[in-house]
Amino acid sequence: MGDNETTTSIGWIGAGRMGYAMIERLLDAGHDVSVYNRTRSKAEPLAQRGAKLVDSPAQLADRDVVFVMVAASEDLEAVTIGEDGLLTADSSPQIIVDSSTVSATVSEKIRGLAAERGTALLAAPVSGNPKVVRSGKLTLAVSGPKEAFDRAEPLLKPLGRGVTYVGEGEVARLVKICHNVFLGVVVQSLAEITVLAERGGTSRQAFLEFLNNSVMGSTFTRYKSPAFVNLDFTPTFTNILLRKDFDLGLEAAREHGVPMPVAALAAEMVSSAIGAGHTTEDFATLLLEQARRSGVELVSENVDVDDGLGTDTNG
Known part of the structure; x- marks a missing residue:
């Protein structure tokens, strides 16, 4: 070329x-x-x-x-x-x-x-x-x-x-499915610990700021922080699409003989969110379901939160 x-x-x-x-x-x-x-x-x-x-x-x-x-x-x-x-x-x-x-x-x-x-x-x-x-x-x-x-x-x-x-x-297709299974597992875990921190007396904004600055913070946790803090669930990826990837991932796991207990449980939480009607919003609505199960009523904290992506257009 x-x-x-x-x-x-x-x-x-x-x-x-x-x-x-x-x-x-x-x-x-x-x-x-x-x-x-x-x-x-x-x-x-x-x-x-x-x-x-x-x-x-x-x-x-x-x-x-x-x-x-x-x-x-x-x-x-x-x-x-x-x-x-x-x-x-x-x-x-x-x-x-x-x-x-x-x-x-x-x-x-x-x-x-x-x-x-x-x-x-x-x-x-x-x-x-x-x-x-x-x-x-x-x-x-x-x-x-x-x-x-x-x-x-x-x-x-x-x-x-x-x-x-x-x-x-076609191995890249499996790599992408593995990536999206991890996406679902991480956001479910993030929802659990964020609701726990709020229930214990801190704001979601403060907890996530701490987490994002720690070794556990990632591009993904930063990117999801505005949705968690301000309850803006404009879709980037829906629970319906996420469940499809979980299904594909668990099917591949059975085919290859790889047990995935954490992924299987997270897949059920996604199904639960779909059952509760969260079908067209972002999959960060897993937070709402976690709060509901915990007896916590969430309200938007209405603060400006950096999503970590900035405005760099040059790569």
Whole structure:
């Protein structure tokens, strides 16, 4: 692809909230990006920033590397092998980087069809949301042919702060599921200790400030602190989506013979929150359920809390 990565032509399928923010980072890094989005108007502002817009995935087939960021398995099939799909044109990209949330089965199917055309598929699930992307803190786990990863890595680096090659085939999908299981376990534990601290007489803001400055603090505990303190449950990730990942994680655990007692219990707490009606809000609503079980009535503390992401847009 040449010594200068910016000469590599990039295609991008799917300019939803996450895809849009990731495209912005590639454009800011000086890359040549052509974009297909099902609703063209949502991608129009990207054209003003230098992206070229196309009317079908097939029109991206002559690009060197094509990223895909769509919502579900059937969407991935539609944009690759459906009508005017990426893999239906005369030419094919050298590499497809798929960051969609899809099943390993569908991904393997597309991987095989792409390979027949000489195209390598990299599974590259991401951890983060649009604000995390814009602050340069997105992380990616990537699996597939190592040679394809080495060639695509310079294009992946501007997307965030961490790009990790985790192995062949679909193993990146499992890595992402393991990550999200941990997410659920941590937020449930954080809810328990935060309610205990408040019940004992401290404010949530003071407790979390102490925790975040300690060795136990993390990017995640800081990021969730405003939701816990001010009870703002605008969704970044819902309990419904989290339960799906717990189900996948526990299924994989049985398949591989790995007991996961803590994860299994946390999964039941997520189901309990869903049963209580917390289906469209953020999964930080696990805090509300913990408070309810503890006889604690939570009110917003209405204080400005740093989420730790800042406004760094340069990574």
